[in-house]
Amino acid sequence: MVIAAYLVILVAAFFFLIVRPQRRQAQVRKQLLSAVRVGDEIITSGGIHAVVVSLSDETVEVSIAPGVEVTLARQAIAARLTPPSADGDDDTPAVEAGDDTADDDDA
Helix, strand or coil: CHHHHHHHHHHHHHHHHHHHHHHHHHHHHHHHHHHCCCCCEEEECCCCEEEEEEECCCEEEEEEECCEEEEEEHHHEEEECCCCCCCCCCCCCCCCCCCHHHHCCCC
């Protein structure tokens, strides 16, 4: 009986420490990718800063320099730098990367 209680505690701890945070992180990532709009400034997973030119379901075309446009997989977007619009339409924060380094001022 004691072993069963320990097993239940172990499963509950696994759920609360591993599964729930991972689900929350996946939800935030999905919101980030769906919130990207044409004209937004983004950072790719490779660290390239770019401006979104066009969107499709699986890809995004970005401008990385004047006259230089690149097509990326939508999953390659790591962060969105463009602040939310003033009309209150967008409820996502200005920097969405799941990374705390955006707030560091000692760089």
